[in-house]
Amino acid sequence: MPIDDAIINPERTPIERGGITWVPLTLVVASLLLLAVVPMLVQSWIAEAREEIAVAAEPARPLVAMVRGSLDFEAAGARAFALTGDPEFASAHRYSQVRRIEAEAALLPLALRLGPAVHEPVCAMIAEVEAVDAALDSLYDGRLPRSAYRERSDATQARLQSVIERTATIDRLLADAADDRRRNIRSAERIGIALTVGLVALALVAALLVFRLGRRYRMTALRLEVRRVELERVTQSRARLIRGFSHDVKNPLGAADGFLALMEDGIYGPLSTPQSTSISKARRSIHRALDLIRYLLDLARAESGELSLHPVPLAIGELVQDVAEDFRAQAYTSHLALHCDVPENLPTIETDPDRARQVLANLLSNAIKYTREGSVAVRVGARPFDGGRDRREWIAIDVEDTGIGIPADQLRRLFTEFTRFRPEDADGTGVGLAISQRMAAALGGRITVVSEPGRGSTFTFWLPRRSR
Ligand code: ADP
Secondary structure, three states: OOHHHHHHOOOOOOOOOOOOOHHHHHHHHHHHHHHHHHHHHHHHHHHHHHHHHHHHHHHHHHHHHHHHHHHHHHHHHHHHHHHHOOHHHHHHHHHHHHHHHHHHHHHHHHHHHOOHHHHHHHHHHHHHHHHHHHHHHHHHOOOOOHHHHHHHHHHHHHHHHHHHHHHHHHHHHHHHHHHHHHHHHHHHHHHHHHHHHHHHHHHHHHHHHHHHHHHHHHHHHHHHHHHHHHHHHHHHHHHHHHHHHHHHHHHHHHHHHHHHHHHHOOOOOOOOHHHHHHHHHHHHHHHHHHHHHHHHHHHHHHHOOOOOOOOEEEOHHHHHHHHHHHOHHHHHHOOOEEEEEOOOOOOOEEEOHHHHHHHHHHHHHHHHHOOOOOEEEEEEEEOOEHHHOEOOOEEEEEEEEOOOOOOHHHHHHOOOOOOOOOOOOOOOOOOHHHHHHHHHHHOOOEEEEEEEOOOEEEEEEEEEOOOO
16 A cells, blocks of 8 residues: 555554454443343242242141131031031031131132132132021021021032032142242253353353454554554655755756756847747756656655644635636636636635645646536535534535546545546646645645546535634
């Protein structure tokens, strides 16, 4: 890559762009978070299941046994009371009924805690017990004569037996609910261990990746620093070389031009027409060489950061108009229309007017030079730069031509010095754009270009409203 390209478009690795590191970093953070959260969730789930066994499933079973015992006792008592009419049976029944109702009341919330599989059968059993209670109550309080009860006793006893069987079913359901929860606890413990081991492994792998990327990152940073220092060294030594060379060449060329000027003025006697033509051609060549030396000096200064800048508040519209007027005669001689569109309410900007003028003049001179027919238009306006990603306020100066255009594959080299695409089309040195781009950068801006071969080009000179 030429030095200039390296300066303007340094190649950046994905690490330099920060594109890779977020993956392992996210993995580390995510696995650490999961490592903290997953065991907590598993433990709280296990604790809840244990509590359901301890405070619901196990305490419910003695209550069911008590209901069952009471019902057994009440069935036998009812049979004996119907036969004997002994009031002792009635008071024993009441006592047993009260204990049973207490047990049922205590059982209901526990069944609810264990879910509908237990709660619904318990509710059904209690509803049935209440119906049997009503029948027995009417026997004991005399509303149903004992003789009548005896006739119907089979049905009541059968209902009592069915409720007693229900209690056996409920007891089994309670035992199953406790077993289910124990099984779930064992599975959750196994899953918790497997998850923790997996997450630890993931965190280790991600940490290893971060470590390796960190090492690569440091090495890349080191490589970049070495490259920067090397570039600086090369740029400085090239600037020194150009300064020395220019100085050594400029003086003899100036002296030669001086002598030729004296001859042209006839100091050494009159000149024949061929002599005078040759002398003017020689002087033109010397002036071109001196121009090139001046450009090279500017380039060297811009590259090594020695370009002196004097930013002042500037009415940029006036400057654009002024530069365009300077080129009106040249455009006219080249048979080109020159349009200049400067809106009235342009803001004042802070920049170095001489450097801004130099950049704009180069773009306009090129536009005229590389356009055979049609027009050149200069427009200026406030516009966001880089699709608005750069939030500063910008002024954009477009120089649009209907000229020969530039092939897309050449655009990247356009701002590298000594780049000339079709040298046969016009005189030139190939350093104007290189210098302009560096000057634009020194002013805090830059030059962008869109172009289509055969249709024309638009060079845009971007300037921030405030210098850095
Ligand atoms: P020079 O014009 O002295 O050759 P520049 O650095 O100004 O040097 O331009 C470099 C090259 O870019 C030119 O030689 C030309 O090939 C191309 N170029 C510059 N401006 C234009 C333009 N407006 N239209 C077409 N080509 C251009």
